[in-house]
Amino acid sequence: MSDNGEMPGWTHVYSGKVRDLYVPTKLLDDDDSWTGDPLHLSPVVLVVATDRVSAYDRMLEPEIPGKGAMLTRLTHWWFDQLPDVANHLAYPLNDRLEELALPDVPEAVSDRATLCRTLDMFPIECVVRGYLTGGGWKEYQETGAIGGIALPEGLANGDQLPEPLYTPAWKAPLGEHDENVSYERTVELVGEVVASQLRALSIEIFERAAAIAEGRGLVLADTKFEFGADRATGMITLADEVLTSDSSRYWDAAAYATAATPELRMASFDKQIVRDWLAKNWDQDASETPPTLPHEIVEQTAARYRALLERLTAA
Template sequence: MADLRLPTAPEIDGTAHLHSGKVRDLYELTGGPHEGRLLMVASDRISIFDFVLDTTIPDKGELLTRMSLWWSDQLSDVVPNHVVSTDVPDAVRGRAVVCERLDMYPVECVARGYLTGSGLLDYLASGEVCGIPLPAGLEDGSRLPEPIFTPATKADLGDHDENVSYDAVVSSLGAERAAELRALTLEIYGRADAIARERGIILADTKLEFGARGDGTTVLADEVLTPDSSRFWPAAQWQPGRAQPSYDKQIVRNWALSTESGWDRASGEAPPPLPPEVVERTRARYVEAYERLTGQTF
């Protein structure tokens, strides 16, 4: 497990800190009209290779929050989402939402329309992804015959999520709930891919999380279709057989692995601070993704 060295979550008046992840902090509201609800805050932190970097990306939290809210609106007729209000404390205004408490399902719901990442590694080893056989001859970036549901277990902080079979989801949640999550994940992917494609962007894959209300209703939770949870590629530059240009933190990964950074990934040490030009290029990439997808100016 990598040593994430998470910074201490800032105190926010009227809240109690519950948990911090790689890039988000979770609080309980202890007063006001939303007392007892959760406050989910998107920080400007960035993580690569299971390390949270000391360097932050300005405006990243607000960009991802805005994008997630925009996508939730696009999907409102498909599935309810956990957002209750965007009326949040001034200290985190613009990068936080008040959300429902849910009984979260212990599975990462992943839809893939293209082969890359851990799916590619599974395919190269077995010809399958999460137990789903795929045609021979596919390569990095290949479009799949149809989108597939490739669930993963939720790993502890600092560990990698692990791809699992659909049968494992059935064993964990039961056949009815597993079928519901698969259908919802693929419907959301199909809707989002069509919207992105109209804007010249490919949605290669996305990771979603769901939870249940007290009455059993399944609700879309956490962040939705952001560059931190999805792979977005410029459609005009798509070319199977190589790594695709991406609207995410690939700029940071590439720099960390370059000789310029001086970092040895095998050392177990965290990557060094990012140079200002890498920070600015990364911020610009997030801004471009937001503006192209939503049609709004940041």
């Protein structure tokens, strides 16, 4: 069965780069008058994390074995660490969902599937940076600031920032690039009250997660969150994958403190291995198909995902 193929009782409604979404087929069959987005019809959505991998906005081959299951397990683990933060998990089922008599989750995808309440998602990626690296480092070199927020002079790549920075992005429509925006722009997009709550909640979760990671010998350099409004209560709710290798940058704390080179100091537990290999072996020509990833690059990437999961979730 392909990830976006048929699953008994479920209808595939959307595929992103690395996740496929399904809604209960009976809801579509019972209401043939619906139009538009079926996610607005269904109170639940089955999110299936695939093993697909992307870089530089292109899908790559082959997939990273076990990636979807590892990201799903890590997201659920983080939800457990943040019990007071409302999240999109559908369980335990409320009376309305019990009445739906939802179909079973197919065993073939059970380790990478999450049954979620559908939310009215905010069009903002809530990025929090604790360290100067990646795109933030590039912007700092050019402007001395990140997202219009001025930083002290003389910072180096990988330095810890004076305090976590909230640098949001606008989630562009499918097929377009997300765009870094100012906090003031988020106020225009979602209103002052929601924008303020998103910023405060993002920084709070980041700081709590960073402390947990530190206790496991890890540095949480940066991450991004996505939130939506609960359709019944309006409560701001944490959604999508959370604090995973695909949404966050983690470093080994001991290596960060002692390594001789930036490459070793900031070796991250994610697909940076893939990005580095592509940068050396592909000119990112949009008209060309990206090269096939070598077996050793795939295995090394899977090992980094696995290492982070084990480091964080070990009892």
